[in-house]
Amino acid sequence: MSAHIGAVSSVNALIGKVFTQPKGDLAGRLNSRFTVAILAVSAGLLLSTHFWGDPITCWTPAEFPRIWSDFVNQFCYVEGTYFANLDEQLEFNDDHRKRNFISYYQWIPYFLALQAFAFYMPRFVWNVLASFSGFDLGGCIKYVDSVWHKIRGGNFHGRMDLLEKQVGTYVWDAIRLARRHKRGRMVFYYIIYGVIQAANAWLMFYWLNDLIDSPLYSFHGPSVIADLLSGKNWQETGHFPRITHCDVPRRMLANSPKQTVNCVLTLNIYYEKLLLFLWFWMLFVCCVSSANCMSWVLTMCTPARSQERIRAYLACHAGSVYLDKFFRALGHDGVFVLHQIALNMGDLPASYVAMALYNVVIEFDHETTALLEKSGAKAV
Template sequence: MFTGVGGEVHSPAFPGKAKGFFNEGISPQLNRGYDMLGIPFLDSAFLRLFSPTTYDDRIDRLNYFVTSSMLTFFAILVSAKQYVGSPIQCWMPMEFKGGWEQYAEDYCFIQNTYWVHFDEPVPDDVGDRRSAEIGYYQWVPIVLALQALMFFIPSWIWKTLHKQSGIDLDTIVKEAKSMRAARSEERKEEVTKLAAFVEESLEMGDRRAQYHLLCLNFGRSLGSYVSVLYIFVKLLYVLNIFTQFVILNNFLGTDYNLWGFQTLRDLWEGREWLDSGVFPRVTMCDFKVRRLANIHRYSVQCVLMINMFNEKIYLFIWFWFLFVAISTLLNFLYCFATMLISSYRERTAAVLLSTYKLDEESRMDTSIVRRFVHNALKPDGILLLRFVDMHAGGMAARDLCAQLFHDFYVSLESHYPRTGDGQTTKSTSPGIDEGFTEAPYNSDKLTAPLMQPDYVGPPKSKQI
């Protein structure tokens, strides 16, 4: 049984191994880097939030880890150019000396500059100049940081809510990974212990259903809370990536829905920023200077060198988002089909049990596998085996699934023992129709095709 102390989960199968996993799998150099922060609780919190986990897939890490890290790097790069380098330089009148020139450049960078085509005259109306203003370049680092945070939010939801299921995914996957280095006899023993741990976890997930009153209580009684939550998080990733395209178009002020392809087309046709006005390098700036009782208005021409970096960065980001969007959408559809459609779950279990030799004399093998999938593993168990397969390898997943099926099959045989002629006899002891637990026996369930035992009645007496 599990015992929870301070939010930690313990199991008799793995004493002392349910905690302290957050630093495993991380290089000593990286751990020392976190320890160098020197702030209580910040090291472990930072590592828990931002390090890759063992209960996700490659597309999840592509979103919350790779893309978030990339956007954060770009935000730091642009910030360094803006606040450390010289993001703008303006052509000043001759009477501007020293501090005047620096003041004008700082003012023009803080206030919005406006872009006018070189073949067109500068408009005299102030309203026309304001309509041509370019106001996004000052906000590029902040917007990039917010976009990185948006990619991380679904992962935070997944890490926070999946713990309510009672299934310690992190411990199970890491124990499965540790079995790869074990010897043959030790491996069998570890597989047996891990299978018992998984069985207890799946049972606990069902038992905890009646003690939770949260609004996100969906699927617990059906053994699908973790699976439905995981699909929901996948959907959040899909919605997030398509929201990113809307943010890009509105932030850059472009009318192109496919801005990346249109930009490449403009470059291919020789149509640069001088014609398109997107990320212009040369802009105009208006400012006023008070001298005694008079106010003098100046219009200067400025060079936005930061836009040269912004154009290349956003062009790369747009195509990267396109790649992430296609990958995330396909991954969502695949996970939805394989975890929520029963036939795909049965196929997944059949593949994992391909090396397990079933009883050839039994005519119930197919129905037993179906009962194993629907009553014992359920969607959460299938998802758990998928994580083991992805992070610990296919051999560990097959061994674990085979041991789980063996335990289920042995328990089934104990309640439906065979006679000498290969038939089964009906048992009055509690059955296992509810999975690995010993639930009260319900004879009505035998009428269903899925639960029908291979029982043909008592043998007929021969007449002499």
């Protein structure tokens, strides 16, 4: 019994770690949270209908007993069906008859589950890469958030005093420690994560388009929209057909004739709406991920752009001779940490943290300079 309780506790702890990670930027939330949730829920619901519902129902001849009808349903579900217009005569040639073969029907739930896993993988890669930087970004943001919730009801001077003593010192020590062990490069790792995330989103979009492609369409989403707006339905276009055909072989002594039956694919009613929504959703996610990746590259590779937001937080020190020294001391990783605090907590807490960190860094610089002068050493 205790072993089962321990296993459940371990699973709950793992789930807690996953869902208490920092929110990240918009692209990260779209990929690793919203898209994963949409795909996972859709996969679970559809898979349950495949196992405990009737995903396919075929119309068998009257002379077929029930067990034969059940066999036909299972056979057509496993082997697949093909679309042919009910108003047209079936082709005698098997290749011509099955040119509109429905290959996706039974695989959609598994496909969505794999995509949910794939959309979370970039986030997992980022967590692994971040561990190599020597800076616990997730822990830092959680700590800053916990301190902010305790002091946000106080006055300005009280907030600044506590932030300098706790948050400012903590963040500055963590940055220096990571730099001392030459394990920085958080910005470089985050850009790699952004590239992987954008590439993965486009790959999943292409995979979705390829899965539901048909000889009638080369670009699924706009084509279906055009068909719906023009009043065309599945009987004419053959896309997500509700009624299909299936050839069931019957072994006899002399030969093995095929019995052609009509089958109802009930889930295609939902597949059409769901996959059409996912097509446009993934296209949106792809565009946001690509734009986000380019934005981070431009921001972090251009010092003026990366410092612009932080300088706005430190407007009260705009004329200070120490401002440039502060940014040099922070480096790319320090500026990146402040950007991440702003993304996860908002501009107000980030501005307080920036001011507290500024005071801590300048005080540290003064103390270091005084010690070097006192010892007669030359500052580098």
